[in-house]
Amino acid sequence: MTLLWYIPNTIEPGHRGDTTTQGWGSLEHSTELALAAERNGWSGALIGTSWGRPDTFTLATALAARTTTFRPLVAARPGYWQPAQFAAAAATLDQLSQGRLLVNIVSGVDEPAAYGDPVVASPDRYARTAEFMHVVRRLWTEENVTYHGQFFTVEGSTVASRPHGTPPTLYFGGASEAAERVAAAEADVQLFWGEPLEAIAGRIARLRRLSDEIGRRHAPLEFGLRVTTVVGDTTEDAWVTARARVARLRGQEPEPWWQGNRDHAVGQRRLYDLASQGEVLDTCLYTAPGSAGAGGAGSTWLVGSATDVAGALHRYRELGVTHFILSDTPYLEQTAHQGQVLLPLLRVRNPGQEPGP
Numbered sequence: 001m002t003l004l005w006y007i008p009n010t011i012e013p014g015h016r017g018d019t020t021t022q023g024w025g026s027l028e029h030s031t032e033l034a035l036a037a038e039r040n041g042w043s044g045a046l047i048g049t050s051w052g053r054p055d056t057f058t059l060a061t062a063l064a065a066r067t068t069t070f071r072p073l074v075a076a077r078p079g080y081w082q083p084a085q086f087a088a089a090a091a092t093l094d095q096l097s098q099g100r101l102l103v104n105i106v107s108g109v110d111e112p113a114a115y116g117d118p119v120v121a122s123p124d125r126y127a128r129t130a131e132f133m134h135v136v137r138r139l140w141t142e143e144n145v146t147y148h149g150q151f152f153t154v155e156g157s158t159v160a161s162r163p164h165g166t167p168p169t170l171y172f173g174g175a176s177e178a179a180e181r182v183a184a185a186e187a188d189v190q191l192f193w194g195e196p197l198e199a200i201a202g203r204i205a206r207l208r209r210l211s212d213e214i215g216r217r218h219a220p221l222e223f224g225l226r227v228t229t230v231v232g233d234t235t236e237d238a239w240v241t242a243r244a245r246v247a248r249l250r251g252q253e254p255e256p257w258w259q260g261n262r263d264h265a266v267g268q269r270r271l272y273d274l275a276s277q278g279e280v281l282d283t284c285l286y287t288a289p290g291s292a293g294a295g296g297a298g299s300t301w302l303v304g305s306a307t308d309v310a311g312a313l314h315r316y317r318e319l320g321v322t323h324f325i326l327s328d329t330p331y332l333e334q335t336a337h338q339g340q341v342l343l344p345l346l347r348v349r350n351p352g353q354e355p356g357p
Helices: 027-039 056-065 085-096 122-141 177-187 197-214 235-251 256-261 265-279 308-318 331-341
Strands: 001-007 042-049 071-076 102-105 145-148 153-157 170-175 189-190 222-232 301-305 321-327
Touching: 001 102, 001 331, 027 177, 027 331, 042 056, 056 071, 056 085, 056 177, 071 085, 071 265, 071 321, 102 122, 102 222, 122 145, 122 153, 122 170, 122 177, 170 177, 177 197, 177 235, 189 197, 189 321, 197 222, 197 308, 222 235, 222 308, 222 331, 235 301, 321 331
Parallel strands: 001 042, 001 321, 042 071, 071 102, 102 170, 170 189, 189 222, 222 301, 222 321
Antiparallel strands: 145 153
């Protein structure tokens, strides 16, 4: 089981309600967050990406140099990167960090015109992503790679520095049919956002069937959950906090990227539509944030005491989810708090048990 946190990687303060006002966009602040994750039991953290933020790969390299066990999960976009360029950079960082790099391939719409990406139609973006992952995998494990595809071409390509041992894990997210076919064929881990258990079970079953239909060439696809976790000292405390935040959200403008993609991205639309099924689904999945204007992994929250939230996460684990990327704000405070009260419960099969040695 892999337990990761989240580093937002933004310049402006206030990301998802974080009250910290100083240090955003600085190496010092990001290092403080990474060291807090390392000290409090997290394997590493997803580093947020989009055009207009500091470059994710550069930041990940700096954080790897300032930590010991911290594993940066670097988000990378085909179109922003060429596969050979990315394969070389990633292999170098993985070698220098002695195998700590993780990679999240992102295909969702960003601001392609800003960095000169002409591929914007959804089917083409996902077809390109499949080529990207295929070429990167080959460059990490083969020499003199030649590939001629619809989107990428390499001739006699060999990366000078190989990954340290097993190549970095490729995480990937997406809920459309095209995205699921990419995951079934080329990803190592399919990431889900916070959907109800029944929906996740259905998606896992569908992805496993797709893997068989496609003739997957890699190890069996694994599954991950990227979700906001609001953990209070008691169940009641957590719900008071969560409902107060949603009340504040209702008086604010939605995040711009979310507002523009809510009606187009399949995964975003699935989360937004959950509110019609009820305000709280399963045991503690809170759907109100999405209808109040929150987006992405902030659209639904698992809310409750550490035992409540751990119990909910264990139910996802029973479905086959083995990678968890959690977060809440204030980031620094919650990195420590949830590391201390939630992680020990996640490392046992039954959150009511005491953690083993």
